Amino acid sequence: MGVTKTEVFTTEQNRIADLAKAFAHPARVAILQYLVATKACVCGDLVDVLPLSQATVSQHLKELSRIGIIKGNVQPPRVCYCINEPVWEEARATFGDLLASFTQNTCC
């Protein structure tokens, strides 16, 4: 019904899914790549860089903030965003472990 049955999965599985959502849209990938490249807090630039409206960019930033992989600090009238290092590290460790956990199929 368009509603994910989160309660029947483990906390870990739900967290992995949430972290993956940060990368599951090209606009969010572009945002994260830009923040990684600048290595610093970015203010209004993102709207100029992305081929999307200000409202849409703001929404993607909100979603990334919800996941925690970026953080915004208010410097009115600007809000500056940058990579939130602990969560980025969490993602690195999580996907690193998960993707390293497969070695080789014993069948086909």
Next chain:
Amino acid sequence: MGVTKTEVFTTEQNRIADLAKAFAHPARVAILQYLVATKACVCGDLVDVLPLSQATVSQHLKELSRIGIIKGNVQPPRVCYCINEPVWEEARATFGDLLASFTQNTCC
């Protein structure tokens, strides 16, 4: 409008987003974890393992197949699935590189 503007992003960004979608739902995470753990082709077991209906599981398997991260080989009346190693390796390299590309913020 619920429709991602894929054409305004790079092929790489779209591919990253697609690979991330494989992990962006707890049911698909559970499926992949199970296939990794068994290291082999799994036939009907998945429906028994997951707390979802056969139709729903089949749909997630279809999505994972579309992305290419799993492959199914038909052994009627069964269809057996396993990790598709080249694409799994692609994901490992892609997210490995991407997540390693961030070092440290020079600001906050």
Next chain:
DNA sequence: ATTAATCATCGCAATATTGCGATTAACCAA
């Protein structure tokens, strides 16, 4: 106080996703 700049939020529309029951298709065995 007024204006300009910046960003969040609202409201809307359209498409996508998730989920399941029921059906269909394909195949094997008896």
Next chain:
DNA sequence: TTGGTTAATCGCAATATTGCGATGATTAAT
């Protein structure tokens, strides 16, 4: 041929996501 088994697909319903224009809120500057 007739069942039985398995999995894909159909059809439907409900929620989620994506996108944008317009509006609002906030603050600095004039």
